[in-house]
Amino acid sequence: xxxxxxxxxxxxxxxxxxxxxxxxxxxxxxxxxxxxxxxxxxxxxxxxxxxxxxxxxxxxxxxxxxxxxxxxxxxxxxxxxxxxxxxxxxxxxxxxxxxxxxxxxxxxxxxxxxxxxxxxxxxxxxxxxxxxxxxxxxxxxxxxxxxxxxxxxxxxxxxxxxxxxxxxxxxxxxxxxxxxxxxxxxxxxxxxxxxxxxxxxxxxxxxxxxxxxxxxxxxxxxxxxxxxxxxxxxxxxxxxxxxxxxxxxxxxxxxxxxxxxxxxxxxxxxxxxxxxxxxxxxxxxxxxxxxxxxxxxxxxxxxxxxxxxxxxx
Amino acid sequence: xxxxxxxxxxxxxxxxxxxxxxxxxxxxxxxxxxxxxxxxxxxxxxxxxxxxxxxxxxxxxxxxxxxxxxxxxxxxxxxxxxxxxxxxxxxxxxxxxxxxxxxxxxxxxxxxxxxxxxxxxxxxxxxxxxxxxxxxxxxxxxxxxxxxxxxxxxxxxxxxxxxxxxxxxxxxxxxxxxxxxxxxxxxxxxxxxxxxxxxxxxxxxxxxxxxxxxxxxxxxxxxxxxxxxxxxxxxxxxxxxxxxxxxx
Numbered sequence: 001x002x003x004x005x006x007x008x009x010x011x012x013x014x015x016x017x018x019x020x021x022x023x024x025x026x027x028x029x030x031x032x033x034x035x036x037x038x039x040x041x042x043x044x045x046x047x048x049x050x051x052x053x054x055x056x057x058x059x060x061x062x063x064x065x066x067x068x069x070x071x072x073x074x075x076x077x078x079x080x081x082x083x084x085x086x087x088x089x090x091x092x093x094x095x096x097x098x099x100x101x102x103x104x105x106x107x108x109x110x111x112x113x114x115x116x117x118x119x120x121x122x123x124x125x126x127x128x129x130x131x132x133x134x135x136x137x138x139x140x141x142x143x144x145x146x147x148x149x150x151x152x153x154x155x156x157x158x159x160x161x162x163x164x165x166x167x168x169x170x171x172x173x174x175x176x177x178x179x180x181x182x183x184x185x186x187x188x189x190x191x192x193x194x195x196x197x198x199x200x201x202x203x204x205x206x207x208x209x210x211x212x213x214x215x216x217x218x219x220x221x222x223x224x225x226x227x228x229x230x231x232x233x234x235x236x237x238x239x240x241x242x243x244x245x246x247x248x249x250x251x252x253x254x255x256x257x258x259x260x261x262x263x264x265x266x267x268x269x270x271x272x273x274x275x276x277x278x279x280x281x282x283x284x285x286x287x288x289x290x291x292x293x294x295x296x297x298x299x300x301x302x303x304x305x306x307x308x309x310x311x312x313x
Numbered sequence: 314x315x316x317x318x319x320x321x322x323x324x325x326x327x328x329x330x331x332x333x334x335x336x337x338x339x340x341x342x343x344x345x346x347x348x349x350x351x352x353x354x355x356x357x358x359x360x361x362x363x364x365x366x367x368x369x370x371x372x373x374x375x376x377x378x379x380x381x382x383x384x385x386x387x388x389x390x391x392x393x394x395x396x397x398x399x400x401x402x403x404x405x406x407x408x409x410x411x412x413x414x415x416x417x418x419x420x421x422x423x424x425x426x427x428x429x430x431x432x433x434x435x436x437x438x439x440x441x442x443x444x445x446x447x448x449x450x451x452x453x454x455x456x457x458x459x460x461x462x463x464x465x466x467x468x469x470x471x472x473x474x475x476x477x478x479x480x481x482x483x484x485x486x487x488x489x490x491x492x493x494x495x496x497x498x499x500x501x502x503x504x505x506x507x508x509x510x511x512x513x514x515x516x517x518x519x520x521x522x523x524x525x526x527x528x529x530x531x532x533x534x535x536x537x538x539x540x541x542x543x544x545x546x547x548x549x550x551x552x553x554x555x556x557x558x559x560x561x
Contacts, residue, residue, distance in 0.1 A: 037402060161421055168412050172398045175464075178365050178391040179416040180383075226448040228403045 014251055017137050020145040021204055021243030021262055025213060027152045028197040029239025030159055032218035033232045034190050037170045042097065043082075043191070045211035046104045048198045050074075050081035052111025052207050055132060055199075056118060063123050067147040071199045078195040079188075081107055108207070135206030137247065137258030148200050155196055158189075159232070166190070167228055204243075205259035213239060216266040223277030242266035316378065318343045318472045318503035319364075324373030326356070326363045333359045337373070337528045341520070343471075344501045346494055348508040348518035348534075352547050355525040357507040358394065361474045365391060377472055387416060390470030392461050394477050400450045406460045407445040410435050413467025435463040438496075440489055455486030462493060473497065473504045480509070491517060514538055 009015070028044075035043050051074035058073030059065065081103050088099040115133075118126045128139050159166065169176045169186045177183045194214065201210040221234035246262025275282050319341040326334040334356040341347055349357050363370040366382065377385040390413075410432035411424045418424060436442050439459040444452060452460065458478055465473055478490055494517070497504055508514060514521055514534065521538050523529040523546040530542040 037399075039399070164415060164418070164423060165420065167404075168415055171402045171404065171409075172393065172412070174362075174367050174393050174397055175391060175412070177367050178386070178389070180386045222403065226403050226405065231403050 012142075014247075016142050016145045017140050017204075017258065018244060018247045020140045020148055021137055021247045021258060022240040023145070023148050023152050023243070024197070024201040024204055025217065025239030025241070025243030025262065025266075026236045027155055027200055027239070028210070028213040029217035029221070029235035029237070030156060030232055031190075031193045031197045032214035032216075032239075033221065033228075033235045034166055034170050035194060036215060036218040036222070037228075038190070041215045042100050044194050044198065044214035046081060046085070046100045046107075047078045047191070047194050048202070048207050048210045049104045049111070050077050050107040051195065051198050051202060052132065053077050053107055053114055055202070056111055056114035056129070059123070059126070059129060060114065060118060063125070065125060065128065067144055067151075067199065067203075070202075071151070071196065074199045074202075075192065075195050077107065078191065078198075082191055111207070131206070132202050133206050134208060134257070135202065135204050135210075135259035137204040137250070137262075140203060144203065151196055151200060155193060159193070162186075162189075163229070163232075205262060209259060209263050212263040213242070213266060216263070216270050217242065220266070220270040220273040223273035223280050226279075238266065238269050242269060316343045317341065317376075318345070318378060319505070320374075320376040320379075321364060322374045322376075324360070324363055324375070325371045326359050326368065327371055332526060334363060334370075335527045337524070339522060339528060339531050341503055341505065343503055344498060345503055345520050346498055346518045347503075347505045347520045347522060348514050349505060349522045349524055350508055350511065350514060350546075351524035351529075355546075357509075357524055358476050360524065361391075361476050361505070361507060365389070365474060388471040390465040390468040390473040392465045392473065392475040392478055395454065395458050395461060395481070397476075400452070400457060402449065404449060405445065406436065406441060406447050406449055406452065406456075406463075407432055409449060409460050410463045410467050413464040416468060431469075432463070432467050435466040436460075438466060439463045439493065453483070455482040458482050458486055459489060462490060466493075471502055473502065475504065475506045477507050477509065479513075511543070 032041075032044065035041060054073035054075070054077030055070045056073075057077075058069045062069055084103045085096060085099045088094050088102065089096045094102075115130060118129055128136070131139055165176075165181060165186065168179075169181060169183060169190075173183050176186075197214060198210050201213055205213060217235040217238035218231075220238050221231045224234055225231050242265040243262045245265035245268075246258050246260075249261045249265070250256040250258040273281070276284075278284055317340045321340075322338050324334060324337045325332065333354075337360065349360060351357050359368065362368045363373070364375050364382070366375075375382040377388055382389065407429065411428050413435070414424055414428040414431060418428065433442065433445060436445055439462050441456060441459050441463060444456060444460075449457065449460065458481075462475075462478065465475070479487055482490070494504055494506070498519075506518070508517070515538055518534055520532060521534045522531045523537065523542055525546045525548075529546040530537045
C-alpha cells in the first residue's frame with residue numbers, strides 16, 4: 001500500500017491522473033457555484049447526460065478520440081438540450097424540472113443507443129468510449145491533461161474577468177438587464193461553462209456522476225462563507241481536494257475506482273461542512289440555540305425573582 | 314417649459330394570447346412623482362418591465378429625455394420587487410449597493426474605493442450605514458427594501474422606476490422611502506412608482522396613472538384620483554372604498 005502511495009510521486013502516469021482529477025474538481029467547483037446560486041443545480045446533470053450523444057456523434061463522424069472534438073460535440077448537444085428545455089417550458093404547461101427530466105433521459109437514451117452502435121462496429125479504436133458512462137481516470141494520458149489544463153485555464157480566466165457581471169447576473173438578472181447587460185449571452189456562457197466542466201470531467205468521473213462534482217463542492221463552500229468571491233475559491237479548492245483524495249485512495253487500494261471515490265470525497269467534505277460550518281452548520285446552530293435558551297432562562301428567573309420580591313415588599 | 318423625462322407611445326404586451334398591456338401611451342414631465350395604480354393583474358409591473366425592456370413588448374416605443382431608452386440607460390434607475398431575488402445570496406448590503414455602480418464602471422472593471430464610498434453615501438441616505446457589512450439574508454424586509462433603494466440611488470439616474478417599494482415594509486421604512494422620494498423630486502428627478510395602497514396615493518404622488526390593461530386615466534392626482542375614475546378602473550372590486558369613505 002505504501003509502495004502504491006509512493007508510486008504516486010514517482011510514476012508520471014499517476015501524476016497525470018492526480019493532476020487531471022484535481023483540475024476537473026477545481027473547474028466544476030467554480031462553475032458549480034454559479035449554477036447552484038441560480039437554482040440550476042439540475043442543469044449540470046441534464047447537460048452531463050445530454051453530452052453523451054454529442055460525444056458519440058463526434059466520434060462516429062471523425063473516428064478519433066480527442067477531447068476538443070468531444071467538447072464541440074457535447075457543446076452542440078448541450079445547446080440543443082437547453083433549447084429543448086426552454087421550448088417545452090414555454091409552449092406547454094410542463095414545468096422546468098419535468099422538462100429537464102424528459103430531456104435528460106431521452107438524450108441519455110440516444111447516447112446509449114449510439115454507444116452500443118459504436119461498440120459493434122469497426123472503428124478499431126472505440127475501446128474506452130464505453131468508459132464515459134462511469135468514467136475511468138486511469139485512461140487519462142498526458143495529452144488529455146494538457147487539453148484539460150488549457151480549457152480550465154481559459155474558463156477560470158473568463159470567470160475572473162467577468163466575476164462582477166456573473167455575480168450581478170446570478171443575484172438579480174432583472175437589474176442586470178436594466179443596466180443593459182446581454183443576459184441571454186451570459187446565460188449561454190454559464191451553460192457553456194457547465195458543458196466544459198462536464199466534458200473535462202466525463203473521462204474520469206463519467207456521465208452519471210459528473211454532476212455531483214458540480215453541485216457538492218459549491219454547496220459545501222456555501223456553509224463556510226457569506227461572500228461570493230470566497231465561496232467560488234473555496235468550492236474550487238474543495239473540488240480539487242476531492243479529486244486528489246479520490247486519486248490517492250484509489251491508488252492505495254486495488255480495484256477502487258478513482259472517479260466515484262472523488263465524488264465520495266466531495267460528499268465527505270460536504271458532510272463535514274454541514275456539521276462544522278460557522279453560523280449555518282448543524283453544530284454551530286445547536287450551540288447558538290442552547291446559548292440563547294440559557295440566556296433567556298437566566299433572564300426569566302432573574303425577572304420572576306424581582307417580581308416576587310416586589311410583591312413581597 | 315419643463316422637459317419630458319419619459320414618453321411612452323403605444324406600448325402593448327401579451328403573455329401568450331392574453332393581452333396584459335394594451336396600447337398604453339403617456340408622457341411624464343421632469344420632476345414628477347407618479348403613482349401607477351390599478352387592480353391585481355392590471356399590468357402595473359408589466360408596464361415598468363416592458364418600459365425597461367426586461368420583457369419583450371409587442372408594440373410601442375419608449376423615449377427617455379427625448380431619445381430611445383436603449384441610448385439612455387445610464388439615466389434610468391430601477392428598484393425591482395423585493396421578492397424578485399434570493400436574499401440568501403452570499404453577499405452583504407454594501408456589495409448590493411455597489412452593484413448600482415456597475416453600469417458606470419463598464420465591462421471587466423472591478424469596483425474600487427470610489428464605488429464603495431459612493432455606495433456608503435447611498436446607504437447613509439436610507440439610514441442603513443450600520444448595516445453595510447450585514448449579510449443580506451439577515452436584514453429585515455424593510456431593510457432589504459432600503460438596500461434596493463440605495464442601490465438605485467447609486468445608479469445616479471434622472472428617471473427612476475420603482476416596483477412596489479412599499480410592499481411588506483415597516484412604518485419607519487415607509488417614511489424613509491417617502492422622504493427619499495421627496496428628496497429626489499427636489500433634485501429634479503422623476504420617479505414612477507407602482508403602488509397598491511389607494512389610501513396613501515393622494516398624500517404621496519403629484520400625478521397618478523390609473524391602469525387596468527388599458528390606460529384608464531392619467532393626470533394630476535387631484536384631477537384624476539376621483540371616485541368615478543377609480544370605479545371605472547377597478548370595476549366592481551372597490552367596495553371597500555365606499556365603505557371606508559375615503560375623502561375623494
